[in-house]
Amino acid sequence: MTSIPLLLTLCVLTVVGFLVGRSKALAVCAAQGGPGALHSRPFYYGTLTAIWCAVPALIVYSFWHFFQSTIIMDMVIANLPEQIRSLPEAHLNLVVNDIKNIVSGNIVSAQISPAIQAAADHYKSFEKTAQAALTVIITAMAIVATTGVCLKITPKLRARNHVEKVVEITLIACAALVVFTTIGIALSVLYESIRFFKIVPVHKFLFGLEWSPQLAIHAEQIGSSGMFGAVPIIFGTMLIAGIAICVAVPIGLMVAIYLSEYANARFRNVAKPLLDILGSIPTVVYGFFAAFIAAPAITDAGNILGLSVSSASALAAGVVIGIMLIPFVGSFSHDVIKAVPQSLRDGAVSLGSTRSETIINIMLPAALPGIVGVVLLAVSRAIGETMIVVMAAGLSAHLTANPFKAVTTVTVQIVSLLVGEQEFDNAKTLAAFALGLLLFVVTLILNVVALTVVRKYRSHNE
Structure with a gap:
């Protein structure tokens, strides 16, 4: 089963889990004498069941989807003949690319080695087996999670508290993702800018009056031969x-x-x-x-x-x-x-x-x-x-x-x-990151100035 049908199946199981959890909560309500017997509304019990049905399965799916290609390729390489496995790393990478091209249908050569063709067949076989196993595992996890939560639905189960806690954690994770993404972008730009400033001094970049980076294209030229003001x-x-x-x-x-x-x-x-x-x-x-x-x-x-x-x-x-x-x-x-x-x-x-x-x-x-x-x-x-x-x-x-x-x-x-195709080992290309860092600093200064103006105006009015 490919990724899209598998995800659709998981969505269906999640909806079923919600309905089953909600039905179980309604049944408990009827047995205990009314909705007031439960700590939370039936909707929260259904949502809690759906969360436990979907989240663990999605974690397993994401983990496998991220590492699947590497794991299968390692297994394929282990089954290759010794003369191929003993090739230098660069040549072995070419063999791996040929195997991937055959598997994806992008055959780059009319003459295919029997060993590489067999490796591609093994890759397809492993991939089908892995998809089938993943489908069984995810389906089983969803069913087990739904069953487990339904068994725990009692008047004392604080379903609303659990659901709100999950929502809070999700919101914190999203906010943290934005913050760490921004930090990662800033650090990557800063790292490449430092490499640039090792070639071109900072004062020449910030106070130079001429900009002509095309003079520093060739590898035999030094970065200072270009004008990076x-x-x-x-x-x-x-x-x-x-x-x-x-x-x-x-x-x-x-x-x-x-x-x-x-x-x-x-x-x-x-x-x-x-x-x-x-x-x-x-x-x-x-x-x-x-x-x-x-x-x-x-x-x-x-x-x-x-x-x-x-x-x-x-x-x-x-x-x-x-x-x-x-x-x-x-x-x-x-x-x-x-x-x-x-x-x-x-x-x-x-x-x-x-x-x-x-x-x-x-x-x-x-x-x-x-x-x-x-x-x-x-x-x-x-x-x-x-x-x-x-x-x-x-x-x-x-x-x-x-x-x-x-x-x-x-x-x-x-x-x-x-x-175009650029190598990130010369001042000409690295200058783009220095300019990006400069733009980031200027934008930050504008934000600080704007916040200062607004704060002073508010305090003046108060």
């Missing part, structure tokens, strides 16, 4: 993100204020879903808009005004990213403003405040923590945008404050450094 990339990232935020935040906030305070319900019910739809448009669509409409329009406008505007400019990328972020800022800011209690509006109006005074003095200050969070998310999205920058601003790393010139960003350079 990250200042042009950082400045380009901040320039584009700043332009985007200057476009997105004022317009997005005005949209949110209008929808929440001025628009009637009929218009709001149409405009709010449209905002959400605009916010879900793929960024590559905005990239085409930037490359074929926004950038040429800005160039033509610059020529009319006598300005020298590059065909790929930071202004074009920043404006289009800002347009992309307007629905995001407007939709979330609208939700934040609408979450302010109606009593604050009524109190301000009862004291004689006009609608604009209520918005400026009451609504926006009350919604400021949420608005700061929305702006921070918009900044993160602007910093992390790649496709629009590639299509509108280019790949050239120029240290300039002129928004009419071509610049690049950290994320674009990370992508360009990791495109």
